[in-house]
Amino acid sequence: xxxxxxxxxxxxxxxxxYYIDYDDLKHQLKxxxxxxxxxxxNDLEEEFLNTLExxxxxxxxxxxxxxxxxxxxIKDSEKYVYxxxxxxxxxxxxxxxxxxxxxxxxxxxxxxADVHDLAKxxxxxxxxxxxxxxxxxxxxxxxxxxIFQVRLNAKPFYKDNYDALIVKLSKLYDLVRTRGNPVKxxxxxxxxxxxxxxxxxxxxxxxxxxxxxxxxxLKHLPVLVFNADKEFETEDSAIxxxxxxxxxxxxxxxxxxxxxxxxAIRLRWYGGxxxxxxxxxxxxxxxxxxxxxxxxxRFALKEKKVNQFLSGEFTASQAFEKMRKDGKKSVQEIxxxxxxxxxxxxxxxxxxxxxxxxxxxxxTAFQLPGDARVRISLDTELTMVREDNFDGHDxxxxxxxxxxxxxxxxxxxxxxxxxxxxxxxxxEVKLQTQLGQEPPQWIRDLIASHLVEAVPxxxxxxxxxxxxxxxxVDLLPFWYTQMDIDIRKPKxxxxxxxxxxxxxxxxxSSGGEMDEEEYxxxxxxxSNDINxxxxxxxxxxxLLVPYQQKRSSNAVQNFFNGxxxxxxxxxxxxxxxxxxxxxxxxxxxTFSDKIPKGKTIAVPIRIEPKVYxxxxxxxxxxxxxxxxxxxxxxxxMNYGNRTALTASIGFFISALFTMTYAIYRYIWxxxxxREKKIVQYxxxxxxxMVCFLIAASTFATFIFRFLDV
Numbered sequence: 198x199x200x201x202x203x204x205x206x207x208x209x210x211x212x213x214x215y216y217i218d219y220d221d222l223k224h225q226l227k228x229x230x231x232x233x234x235x236x237x238x239n240d241l242e243e244e245f246l247n248t249l250e251x252x253x254x255x256x257x258x259x260x261x262x263x264x265x266x267x268x269x270x271i272k273d274s275e276k277y278v279y280x281x282x283x284x285x286x287x288x289x290x291x292x293x294x295x296x297x298x299x300x301x302x303x304x305x306x307x308x309x310a311d312v313h314d315l316a317k318x319x320x321x322x323x324x325x326x327x328x329x330x331x332x333x334x335x336x337x338x339x340x341x342x343x344i345f346q347v348r349l350n351a352k353p354f355y356k357d358n359y360d361a362l363i364v365k366l367s368k369l370y371d372l373v374r375t376r377g378n379p380v381k382x383x384x385x386x387x388x389x390x391x392x393x394x395x396x397x398x399x400x401x402x403x404x405x406x407x408x409x410x411x412x413x414x415l416k417h418l419p420v421l422v423f424n425a426d427k428e429f430e431t432e433d434s435a436i437x438x439x440x441x442x443x444x445x446x447x448x449x450x451x452x453x454x455x456x457x458x459x460x461a462i463r464l465r466w467y468g469g470x471x472x473x474x475x476x477x478x479x480x481x482x483x484x485x486x487x488x489x490x491x492x493x494x495r496f497a498l499k500e501k502k503v504n505q506f507l508s509g510e511f512t513a514s515q516a517f518e519k520m521r522k523d524g525k526k527s528v529q530e531i532x533x534x535x536x537x538x539x540x541x542x543x544x545x546x547x548x549x550x551x552x553x554x555x556x557x558x559x560x561t562a563f564q565l566p567g568d569a570r571v572r573i574s575l576d577t578e579l580t581m582v583r584e585d586n587f588d589g590h591d592x593x594x595x596x597x598x599x600x601x602x603x604x605x606x607x608x609x610x611x612x613x614x615x616x617x618x619x620x621x622x623x624x625e626v627k628l629q630t631q632l633g634q635e636p637p638q639w640i641r642d643l644i645a646s647h648l649v650e651a652v653p654x655x656x657x658x659x660x661x662x663x664x665x666x667x668x669x670v671d672l673l674p675f676w677y678t679q680m681d682i683d684i685r686k687p688k689x690x691x692x693x694x695x696x697x698x699x700x701x702x703x704x705x706s707s708g709g710e711m712d713e714e715e716y717x718x719x720x721x722x723x724s725n726d727i728n729x730x731x732x733x734x735x736x737x738x739x740l741l742v743p744y745q746q747k748r749s750s751n752a753v754q755n756f757f758n759g760x761x762x763x764x765x766x767x768x769x770x771x772x773x774x775x776x777x778x779x780x781x782x783x784x785x786x787t788f789s790d791k792i793p794k795g796k797t798i799a800v801p802i803r804i805e806p807k808v809y810x811x812x813x814x815x816x817x818x819x820x821x822x823x824x825x826x827x828x829x830x831x832x833x834m835n836y837g838n839r840t841a842l843t844a845s846i847g848f849f850i851s852a853l854f855t856m857t858y859a860i861y862r863y864i865w866x867x868x869x870x871r872e873k874k875i876v877q878y879x880x881x882x883x884x885x886m887v888c889f890l891i892a893a894s895t896f897a898t899f900i901f902r903f904l905d906v
Contacts, residue, residue: 200328207321209314215259216318217252217325226336237337245333249326249345253352256322260354263315270308271365277301278369282377301373305366309412312362313695316408323355358431360561363411367420367563379419380565396628400649401621403685407577409695410624410648411561414573417639418563421572434559435604436576438465438478439597440658441545442553444587446670449662453672453799455482461658462541462550464503465495470603475500479541496534503597506538509546513538552584552593554665556657557604558623571637572627578606579619581661587669617664621684623657624649646694647686652676672799678791812866819859822887826852833898844901847894855887 201219208216225248229241281297284290326349333341349355371379402410441462442448451459461480466472478495498506498516505511517535520526544550558576565571584592584599592615593599602608608616626644628636635641643649655676663673688694792798826848833845862880869876 200325204321204325207317209318212259212314212318215255217256217322217329219325219329222248222252222329223332226333230336237339242337242339242341246341246345249329250348253326253348257352257354260315260319260357263311263318264357267308267311267315267362270304270311271362271369274301274304274308275365275369277304278372282372285377298373298376302370305370305373306416309366309370309416310695312359312366313409313412315357316359317405319355319357320405359408359411360431360434360559363408363415363561364420364422366412367415368422370415371419374416380568398626398644399652399655400624400626400644401652401655401684402575402624402649403621403683405685406648407575407622410622410643411575412695413643413648414563414575417637418565418571418573421562421564421566431559432469432604434561435469436465436467436558436560437604438463438556438657439552439584440554440556440661441550442662443548443550444669446662446666447548448550449659449670450672452482452656453659453674455654458482460544462544463658464597466500468604470600473500474498475503477506477538477541479537494537496538506542507545507597509542513542551586552597552599553587554658554661555582555584555598556580556661557582557606557608558657559606569627570629571640574625574627575622576625577622579621579623579657580606580608581617581619581657581665582608582611583615583665585666587666615665617661619657619660620680623655647688648694650684650686667793667796671796673792673796675798678798681791808870809867812863812870815866816859816863819855819862819883823852823856823859826855826891841898841901844894844898847890847897851887851890851894854890858883858886 201223204216204219222245225245229245230237233241278301281293281301284293326345330342330345333339440448441464448459448461450456452461459482463478463480465476465478466474475498476495477498478493480493483492496516502511502516506513506516513535516538517531520531520534521528556579558579561575561577563573563575582599582602586592602611607618626640628640644651656674659674660676663670663677667673830845830848830852833841833848862883866878869878
């Protein structure tokens with residue numbers, strides 16, 4: 198789709214006069230070239246720049262006005278909400294009616310829609326400016342991009358952060374939704390529910406959908422605020438982790454392959470660089486068959502003691518001396534924390550681990566205080582930074598973290614080789630539901646909507662290592678080769694989401710040929726603040742096509758495709774497909790042009806003990822068949838006549854083949870299961886061959902018997 202067409206379809210009706218006039222700017226470019234024999238001169242450039250500056254002024258001014266309006270409406274609503282809620286606890290005041298709460302909820306919903314519309318307006322206009330500047334530079338050969346980027350930075354309408362508004366709206370909406378009785382509890386507590394199964398799923402969220410997603414979630418869950426008395430600041434949502442590993446990257450490979458007991462060791466802090474408390478964390482992966490759950494354990498250290506702890510000068514026992522004296526925690530709790538500290542310190546020293554990777558992001562968490570049954574977190578501005586010295590450059594200068602950066606996203610002072618700015622936000626949904634209980638309907642609608650893309654087992658540490666230390670690892674995660682595929686999905690009319698003031702506006706278009714930058718999301722250079730991907734995915738054609746849906750110009754071929762497809766449907770549970778031309782289900786072949794030379798894609802496979810037992814049962818079943826055939830051959834040889842003796846040779850050969858083949862297949866399966874290889878564990882050759890040998894032996898017996906008569 199051309200961007201101009203997308204702009205006309207996506208613009209908000211009430212804002213329509215304040216969008217960038219993309220068609221007019223494009224027409225001005227073409228007209229200027231046409232009347233000047235395809236030569237762009239300084240006069241045309243100055244005229245175009247003035248027009249572009251006017252469009253920027255229009256968008257910037259409108260954004261400021263709408264921001265002021267939204268803030269005013271939130272302030273007025275805040276006053277009314279507290280008046281209504283306060284009246285509930287005042288017996289002398291007139292008690293509010295249900296209608297009062299309903300009107301407040303409608304007003305807040307309308308403000309939420311305004312925030313959504315404003316965020317959508319700014320992103321769409323920013324994309325429009327980037328598109329038209331790129332088209333200008335391509336067609337005129339004048340380099341306008343760096344000059345206009347300075348103008349954009351002077352009027353940064355696209356850099357408005359709505360997190361503070363979202364936090365405030367969340368608090369007000371929660372007060373109204375609960376009729377003045379919001380859930381209270383320890384914001385840092387995980388709840389006290391027992392006998393619950395925890396399910397965690399991860400999703401990618403395109404920058405276009407981040408604000409809408411937050412606004413949808415806050416209508417169901419409040420934003421989790423640890424200090425409600427403190428005014429929200431952007432730095433409050435920052436989370437930074439320093440991951441440790443050694444030169445062989447043992448922790449990376451263990452986490453990537455999902456080995457039983459694989460660990461991740463990291464140091465984490467919340468907020469800016471001046472915080473004194475650092476959390477030392479260890480995440481341990483457990484396979485389901487062990488009956489244990491993957492766990493994250495941690496303990497706190499003073500920042501000034503971290504280097505000494507990592508070098509072994511400051512022992513685990515010393516770290517908990519004061520805690521033992523204070524007596525604020527039980528002896529058992531302190532013992533458990535001290536044991537964890539000793540294990541982490543021993544692992545770091547024994548395996549010579551050092552800081553390798555930093556992850557930074559701003560997190561918005563949604564959860565009822567003290568109730569962890571439903572917890573949703575959205576991590577934005579995710580960035581991975583190198584902390585290692587594997588290339589001979591010690592980036593931390595002997596410290597446990599590098600000090601040339603803090604929480605100053607996008608870390609423009611770093612060389613590009615040291616930083617990876619992730620193009621998406623990461624949504625994590627954690628549910629604790631009773632066995633057999635379905636998640637809430639709104640969550641099911643959310644994760645099935647166009648707003649998110651499921652990415653099972655996504656890891657910030659794994660992605661950062663694979664991206665920045667590609668030369669030092671051989672295995673890459675399965676999503677590595679798919680990073681340039683646009684995850685945006687077309688929104689169906691009236692689909693789940695915030696819908697308001699959206700309809701198609703018909704206007705004239707300048708038309709013309711379809712240049713590559715005219716396509717939505719194709720090859721646009723964005724700043725570090727907004728990072729859409731550079732490629733669109735054709736959503737109209739599925740990757741896998743059932744035989745019934747395959748069509749060609751040959752009617753006979755279509756007829757047989759339909760018959761064969763019906764056969765596959767009934768005998769293969771409709772799971773057999775034909776891969777679309779040009780693709781292959783093997784990740785290492787499908788994206789072979791995107792995999793660095795010498796690297797392979799690792800697809801984690803979960804192996805449980807019952808898989809080994811199944812292989813053993815199959816082996817024993819084959820042996821039993823071989824023994825039956827052997828017994829048949831022995832009986833014919835010992836108790837039959839000359840003809841039976843001849844026929845027994847066939848059964849002997851069948852028995853020998855069956856038992857030899859069974860031993861070979863069993864060893865082959867066990868080795869591949871142990872190494873977690875993706876191979877065809879089913880056997881199409883063996884059973885058919887055994888059936889053929891038995892049939893041939895039986896037939897030969899009858900032939901010899903017939904000839905003997």
